[in-house]
Amino acid sequence: MTTTTIPVQTPPKSGTGTSPGRGPALARQVASYVVAVLMAFVVAGVVIAILGHNPLDAYRAIVTTSFKSGFGFVETMHKWVPLVLLALAFTIPLAAGKYNIGGEGQLLVGATASTAAGILLADLPLPVLLPLVLVCGVLAGAVFAWIAAWLMDRFGINEILSTVLLNFVSFGIVDYVASEVWSDPAAGHPTTIPIGDGGLLPLVGRPPMHLGVLLAVLVTAAVVVVMRRSVPGYELRAVGANARAAQVHGIRIGRVAVGSLVVGGALAGLAGAIEVAGVHGKLIEGMQSNYLLLGIIIGLIARGNALAVPFVAFGIAVLEVGSSAMQRSAGVPSEMVLIVEALILLFLLFSDVVGARLGRSSR
Amino acid sequence: GSNEPGSSTTAGPGGGAPRIAAIFSGSATDADYNALGLLALQAAEKSQGAETAHSESVPVPDAERVMKEYLADGYTVIWSHGSQYFEATSKLAKQNPDVTFIGEFDNKPKESVPNLWVLDRNFHTAFYPLGILAAAQSKSGKIGYVGGLSLPFSYSEVHAINQALKDSGSSATVTPVWTGDFNDPTKAQQITSQLVGQGNDVIIGSLNLGMVGAFQALKGKTDNVIVTAKYTDKSQFDPQHYATSAIYDFTKPLGDMLTKIKAGERNGYYPLGFDAGVSIQTPKNVDPAVAAKVEQAVADIRSGKVMVEKNLTPIK
Amino acid sequence: MTEVTSFLQLVVTAMVPFILAAQGTMLAGRAGVFNVAQEGLMMLGASVGFLVSLKFGGNLVGLVVAALVGGFFGWFLGWVTTRFRLDQFVIGLALFFAATGVASLLYKVVIGVTLQPPLIPTLDDVSIPLLSSIPVLGPVLFQQSAMVYLAFVVSGLLYWLLYRTNHGLKLRSVGENPKAADSLGVNVARTRIWCSAAGAALMALAGAYLPMTYTGTYTEGMVAGRGWLAIALAFFGGWRPQYILLGSAFFAGMEVLALRVQVGGLDVPHQFISMLPYVATLLVMMFALRFARIPAFLGRNYDRESRTSH
Amino acid sequence: MTDSTDSIDSAVRAPRPLLHMDGIRKTFGPVVALDGVDLTVGRNEVHGLLGGNGAGKTTLMNVLYGLYRPDAGTVTLDGAEVVIRDPRDAIAHGIGMVHQNFLQVDTYSVTENIVLGTDLPSWPAINLRGEAERIAELSTRFGLTVDPGATVADLSVGLRQRVEILKALYRGAKVLVLDEPTTNLTPQEVDSLFGSLRAIVDEGMSVVFITHKIRETMAVCDTLTVMRDGRRVGTVARRATTPTELAGLMVGDDAMVSRVTEVVTAGMVAPVAREGAPSTYAVSDAPERVVVSGVVARNDQGVAATHDVSLSVRGGEVLGIAGVAGNGQVELAEALSGVRPMVSGAVSLDGKDLAGAPTATWLDGGVAYVPEDRHRDGILPSESIVENLVLGAQRGRRFRSGPFLDWRRARQHAEASIKAFSIKAPSASTPAAQLSGGNIQRIILARAFSHEPGFLILHNPTRGLDIPSTQFVYDRTREAAANGSAVLLISEDLDELTNLCDRILVVYSGRIVGERRRGEYDQYEIGHLMAGLEESA
Numbered sequence A: 001m002t003t004t005t006i007p008v009q010t011p012p013k014s015g016t017g018t019s020p021g022r023g024p025a026l027a028r029q030v031a032s033y034v035v036a037v038l039m040a041f042v043v044a045g046v047v048i049a050i051l052g053h054n055p056l057d058a059y060r061a062i063v064t065t066s067f068k069s070g071f072g073f074v075e076t077m078h079k080w081v082p083l084v085l086l087a088l089a090f091t092i093p094l095a096a097g098k099y100n101i102g103g104e105g106q107l108l109v110g111a112t113a114s115t116a117a118g119i120l121l122a123d124l125p126l127p128v129l130l131p132l133v134l135v136c137g138v139l140a141g142a143v144f145a146w147i148a149a150w151l152m153d154r155f156g157i158n159e160i161l162s163t164v165l166l167n168f169v170s171f172g173i174v175d176y177v178a179s180e181v182w183s184d185p186a187a188g189h190p191t192t193i194p195i196g197d198g199g200l201l202p203l204v205g206r207p208p209m210h211l212g213v214l215l216a217v218l219v220t221a222a223v224v225v226v227m228r229r230s231v232p233g234y235e236l237r238a239v240g241a242n243a244r245a246a247q248v249h250g251i252r253i254g255r256v257a258v259g260s261l262v263v264g265g266a267l268a269g270l271a272g273a274i275e276v277a278g279v280h281g282k283l284i285e286g287m288q289s290n291y292l293l294l295g296i297i298i299g300l301i302a303r304g305n306a307l308a309v310p311f312v313a314f315g316i317a318v319l320e321v322g323s324s325a326m327q328r329s330a331g332v333p334s335e336m337v338l339i340v341e342a343l344i345l346l347f348l349l350f351s352d353v354v355g356a357r358l359g360r361s362s363r
Numbered sequence B: 001g002s003n004e005p006g007s008s009t010t011a012g013p014g015g016g017a018p019r020i021a022a023i024f025s026g027s028a029t030d031a032d033y034n035a036l037g038l039l040a041l042q043a044a045e046k047s048q049g050a051e052t053a054h055s056e057s058v059p060v061p062d063a064e065r066v067m068k069e070y071l072a073d074g075y076t077v078i079w080s081h082g083s084q085y086f087e088a089t090s091k092l093a094k095q096n097p098d099v100t101f102i103g104e105f106d107n108k109p110k111e112s113v114p115n116l117w118v119l120d121r122n123f124h125t126a127f128y129p130l131g132i133l134a135a136a137q138s139k140s141g142k143i144g145y146v147g148g149l150s151l152p153f154s155y156s157e158v159h160a161i162n163q164a165l166k167d168s169g170s171s172a173t174v175t176p177v178w179t180g181d182f183n184d185p186t187k188a189q190q191i192t193s194q195l196v197g198q199g200n201d202v203i204i205g206s207l208n209l210g211m212v213g214a215f216q217a218l219k220g221k222t223d224n225v226i227v228t229a230k231y232t233d234k235s236q237f238d239p240q241h242y243a244t245s246a247i248y249d250f251t252k253p254l255g256d257m258l259t260k261i262k263a264g265e266r267n268g269y270y271p272l273g274f275d276a277g278v279s280i281q282t283p284k285n286v287d288p289a290v291a292a293k294v295e296q297a298v299a300d301i302r303s304g305k306v307m308v309e310k311n312l313t314p315i316k
Numbered sequence C: 001m002t003e004v005t006s007f008l009q010l011v012v013t014a015m016v017p018f019i020l021a022a023q024g025t026m027l028a029g030r031a032g033v034f035n036v037a038q039e040g041l042m043m044l045g046a047s048v049g050f051l052v053s054l055k056f057g058g059n060l061v062g063l064v065v066a067a068l069v070g071g072f073f074g075w076f077l078g079w080v081t082t083r084f085r086l087d088q089f090v091i092g093l094a095l096f097f098a099a100t101g102v103a104s105l106l107y108k109v110v111i112g113v114t115l116q117p118p119l120i121p122t123l124d125d126v127s128i129p130l131l132s133s134i135p136v137l138g139p140v141l142f143q144q145s146a147m148v149y150l151a152f153v154v155s156g157l158l159y160w161l162l163y164r165t166n167h168g169l170k171l172r173s174v175g176e177n178p179k180a181a182d183s184l185g186v187n188v189a190r191t192r193i194w195c196s197a198a199g200a201a202l203m204a205l206a207g208a209y210l211p212m213t214y215t216g217t218y219t220e221g222m223v224a225g226r227g228w229l230a231i232a233l234a235f236f237g238g239w240r241p242q243y244i245l246l247g248s249a250f251f252a253g254m255e256v257l258a259l260r261v262q263v264g265g266l267d268v269p270h271q272f273i274s275m276l277p278y279v280a281t282l283l284v285m286m287f288a289l290r291f292a293r294i295p296a297f298l299g300r301n302y303d304r305e306s307r308t309s310h
Numbered sequence D: 001m002t003d004s005t006d007s008i009d010s011a012v013r014a015p016r017p018l019l020h021m022d023g024i025r026k027t028f029g030p031v032v033a034l035d036g037v038d039l040t041v042g043r044n045e046v047h048g049l050l051g052g053n054g055a056g057k058t059t060l061m062n063v064l065y066g067l068y069r070p071d072a073g074t075v076t077l078d079g080a081e082v083v084i085r086d087p088r089d090a091i092a093h094g095i096g097m098v099h100q101n102f103l104q105v106d107t108y109s110v111t112e113n114i115v116l117g118t119d120l121p122s123w124p125a126i127n128l129r130g131e132a133e134r135i136a137e138l139s140t141r142f143g144l145t146v147d148p149g150a151t152v153a154d155l156s157v158g159l160r161q162r163v164e165i166l167k168a169l170y171r172g173a174k175v176l177v178l179d180e181p182t183t184n185l186t187p188q189e190v191d192s193l194f195g196s197l198r199a200i201v202d203e204g205m206s207v208v209f210i211t212h213k214i215r216e217t218m219a220v221c222d223t224l225t226v227m228r229d230g231r232r233v234g235t236v237a238r239r240a241t242t243p244t245e246l247a248g249l250m251v252g253d254d255a256m257v258s259r260v261t262e263v264v265t266a267g268m269v270a271p272v273a274r275e276g277a278p279s280t281y282a283v284s285d286a287p288e289r290v291v292v293s294g295v296v297a298r299n300d301q302g303v304a305a306t307h308d309v310s311l312s313v314r315g316g317e318v319l320g321i322a323g324v325a326g327n328g329q330v331e332l333a334e335a336l337s338g339v340r341p342m343v344s345g346a347v348s349l350d351g352k353d354l355a356g357a358p359t360a361t362w363l364d365g366g367v368a369y370v371p372e373d374r375h376r377d378g379i380l381p382s383e384s385i386v387e388n389l390v391l392g393a394q395r396g397r398r399f400r401s402g403p404f405l406d407w408r409r410a411r412q413h414a415e416a417s418i419k420a421f422s423i424k425a426p427s428a429s430t431p432a433a434q435l436s437g438g439n440i441q442r443i444i445l446a447r448a449f450s451h452e453p454g455f456l457i458l459h460n461p462t463r464g465l466d467i468p469s470t471q472f473v474y475d476r477t478r479e480a481a482a483n484g485s486a487v488l489l490i491s492e493d494l495d496e497l498t499n500l501c502d503r504i505l506v507v508y509s510g511r512i513v514g515e516r517r518r519g520e521y522d523q524y525e526i527g528h529l530m531a532g533l534e535e536s537a
């Protein structure tokens, strides 16, 4: 055995390997997430210190807000709902190789439809109105995504382009509905009047958590099962892996792509409906927050693995909820949050590279 | 108003000094509405010996959560700076009777909450004198109003201008336009350019950061046009076309309210007006006679001779 | 000045950020790097451009430094995606966050809270002798600030670079089939990194244009979604400089027109008018653009020794 | 492993070789692709590099061309040791390579593809017209005619091949490496290629010619190096060897050699008598299972590519379709497998009309299709073997339990297939992309056969496969026919067609222009029909 191998730098395989996670692989992945978060905090901490604040205080705020009180935890879960749904709205079409950048618009249109139902039928009792509010949101989100899907299927318009543009259209819709149609003149902001009480998601526990959380958990579980085990899930992955081969083997790729976008839109619409029915009780301009971007980031960090999405979403929700605490209690400028998030992303990807190298050299 | 801010009490530290938290809608570096808020907060910190904290760029949907976090941290006074937060504020006030809230609103709310101070911004009041200015200054009879979102308070401003036009017997008309964003200077620039191109020779701006763009539309141009602004002195953006600004100052209102809160008065209605927080800068780039009319209008409102109607109905 | 002239002048002025940001997107994209940090890079360009102009005297310095800072971000994107093959989309979004944060943070640190924000002089119009006296066209095209000329010249240069030079031939091949390019000795990594850097520099310039034209100061949110639109525009223009120029005129034209309709007093809710540019874009795409082609390797990382990356 | 052929090595080694590679080692993760390989190429010679799938031929040449970095080993050119870090270095040292999968920018013209990567001046603009003239001149000199202005995406495979060779010649290569250049070519094109290779060698260059096909090496090579499993197993002079000896070297196992003689000798001698398939000659009595009439299909550009094609296939019959690539075979294959919608025409299997139905219905109806481009149309590269074997059957009953896929059953099926089709893979969960071409083809065949097809369409099924894999495909094809399937074999390899088919139809320009039955095959005559030179009555 001659061991004169030159230690060449073999670059890592492109990180698309989505083989079902086995024990050590899973552990390595979790470890890489942990390392990345730590590294990001160290680097951001240096910046925070340079700006004259105490990084330890800042981080204590971030890490503890979600867990030190029931209130923080409930808020985190409330944030988790739209994040996980928008992440799935991005991930599902991504599996078919389609980029849904329109989660924001789909959420808003879903919320608009939910609000419309909740206002127009305000007097209906809860068992009727609530499902109606949710279904309207889901349908509206699906239809709005379908527009982009149709443009893609029928006219070959790139879905990134159409979904980005439709987001801007949805802003106009929300502004119109909230300041002209059912405007609440007392709100000082484009906001509709509240929906009927029957349209509100019941709250449970102390501090109260809306049942949309449970709904989102169920939906997420269903998506995971469908993606991994069902025939449509398989066809979706096949199209993403090689659309031509899928087509040759009897999969209707156009339908799968359109379907994946529509399902994504439906989930985003559901997120909008839950925001209306669970959190705000009405349509508020700006309620889409930065969920779209965070959803995309979650989807990408999870590497399109639907099972990882809810966990990554939880991590991001903790960060988001904690970030405002950081500004509050440590006086760190709010912009620092953006930078911390950017660093986490960067180090996450880097830790992958390092992890892959370590994994190889230990073999 | 009879209270001098900060004159009555200066409780020493530890002697139940309030812990005040504020939420702002944008960055406090905006040299505009949020900067005014932060300055007021800092003044309160000094004069009241208060401990303060604030959150910037709080989106409306997040306001409730951020305020709840302040509640959890034990703040005793919570000020939401911006009428977009009012609903969330009054809701939280009802849920947290031990904490005193200060909310901003553009009207007198129907119900009063025992631990909620309401600051009525009364934006329409300040736009009456601006309407007088426009009526006196406009040669073309065309006045442009540049707003952001078509909110009720914006409508009330346009109605006030119309009232002023009517009162001064002017036949000038106002064209209200909306950029869709109080903070997009590019759109404001474009729309102002077009308003001027259409012959509007007085531009009344009701924008935040977008206002800078409105000035830029005229900067260096020779057109005989004047522009008015809102919230802060914006003369430096275009000294040549700048006329005046409806200046707001939250230091006194906040100080007054805090003083009363300290005295145990935990709710109330605090209308902004020319005595409290609002002033019209002496107009520049106009005839002294025109400036005098504006001063007169302000004096008339003060004295009650002129009642500016608060009309929140949408403009068609 | 006639109304048409002033309208067109506004359009040309409004085109500049679209042109620069979309051409930047295109340049990186033709080499295969899909940058999605436009919005952040424009904010960073605006902030840095303003601050440097203010503190170190002169818009030119501001523009140069903004371009350099933007270029650094682009270089970083190119470097990590070629050297470590990190996901372009994720890195792009991370850079978007970072750039947005840094932009506001810089302003906060340097200027702070004030009611009298400092101003920089905005760019003067430079009339081009002779040409500017052509009726209509003259004032519209040849009586503009230097940045307007820069945007058009950059577009022309990019067209020349891509389609008339050997460098362009190599550059485009990297975005179409990097393995083929690599097998012929084209340095894929270097091409990508530099195109990404130059593209991001253009995006930062697009941002720096805003304070130097519209405000004289940096205001938060002044980019207002134009960065995202630049991505749409790159697709709209089929990733070709000439059509991106046309597309910019279309986008800017719709933007200005939407406001014009309001000023004209048309009785349509302004919210609908504000949707006009986006809906119109989609309509145009539906009926006019069967040509839209994207670089075959856009957004994908090239690994010489991997069997799957071709 | 020591070989008796080593003695020949010293005999063929020229005093100062043009190229010498010494002790090249290359690993991909756990895979040792090259294990200390030596290669010596003399001056003015066509040097054959022979070996089965995965022997490491391509890897060795990629190392030479700077695409892969070796773990160990040196390269000597013209007596001087050189370091080749990337293709740029290789080109500078006068090495040119035509890759197995063409590396061309589809949207570029021939000229643009050829000049890409050179240092032509850009100011004031790149002068492509001048280069086009040079290219035209080169192409006539070496008999590689091609229109320099054409877009390569529009070119046939044969022309693309020429572009690849021209690329190397344009750069003034001293050593030209051709990686399996003939797999995509028609007999006529192969002949013309060999002519060009001789012209190239005559002008003072050397050629390394990679292939599996012993017949070709015997036709054109001066010297041969045989590789197996990442090692060089021998270097011989053509004049001093025989096809059987080469086959023995390649396969490395005498028992195996006897089983693959058919492939080895294909086209060299009269078809060997086939034992073990006696019943197949009775097909003329079997019922017509597949009836195709009047099929018109369009190509991707929307132009009709097949015209009124009618044919029928009996159960147990192997019907061949011969033709030069680009004469509508792709469209025909896709139309007959339900992948491409037909403009008009009818296809029925066992009397059931399938035209107009979605692809899935065809699959369910028993039509199985083995596409020509296995990477593009045949596999899901990032997915595992298990998932690839489910493809097309996911809606069927076999892998379903309720609304879900039964992955346990799918895995069992995959493991059984791996055994039955001798797929070389670390495990059933290996992504398909990591497998060699031959193994990918085995997966595709395994999938096609597991559908128990009534109608099996094979398009160039052995393209790029080594001897054992080719033999394997032949055996399986016969087996399918013996089990009563109607088999349609569309191929550009006449040896293959004359060997396997009971009947051969010839297509030209999307029309069937001739028919020959077993016993009346004459490759020369069929070649004429393929070239559209003769109308048959």
Ligand SMILES: Nc1ncnc2c1ncn2[C@@H]1O[C@H](COP(=O)(O)OP(=O)(O)OP(=O)(O)O)[C@@H](O)[C@H]1O
Pocket (backbone or CB within 6 Å): C236, C237, C238, C240, C243, C289, C291, C292, D107
């Ligand atoms: N975005 C577009 N808008 C309008 N027409 C277009 C557009 N893109 C392409 N076309 C039309 O399609 C034709 C082909 O375009 P072009 O010459 O740019 O393609 P190409 O040279 O093949 O592409 P590339 O240079 O990017 O490889 C042009 O003649 C033009 O009329």
Ligand SMILES: Nc1ncnc2c1ncn2[C@@H]1O[C@H](COP(=O)(O)OP(=O)(O)OP(=O)(O)O)[C@@H](O)[C@H]1O
Pocket (backbone or CB within 6 Å): C305, C306, C307, D028, D031, D032, D033, D051, D052, D053, D054, D055, D056, D057, D058, D059, D060, D100, D434, D435, D436, D437, D438, D464, D466
């Ligand atoms: N880029 C790569 N990544 C991983 N493994 C590789 C790579 N390239 C080649 N291999 C492996 O190296 C071995 C040699 O492959 P190579 O392609 O050189 O064989 P070959 O002789 O050219 O075969 P073929 O006749 O099928 O082309 C095979 O086991 C193959 O799986």
Ligand SMILES: [Mg+2]
Pocket (backbone or CB within 6 Å): C163
């Ligand atoms: Mg072209």
Ligand SMILES: [Mg+2]
Pocket (backbone or CB within 6 Å): D057, D058, D059, D100, D179
């Ligand atoms: Mg090979």
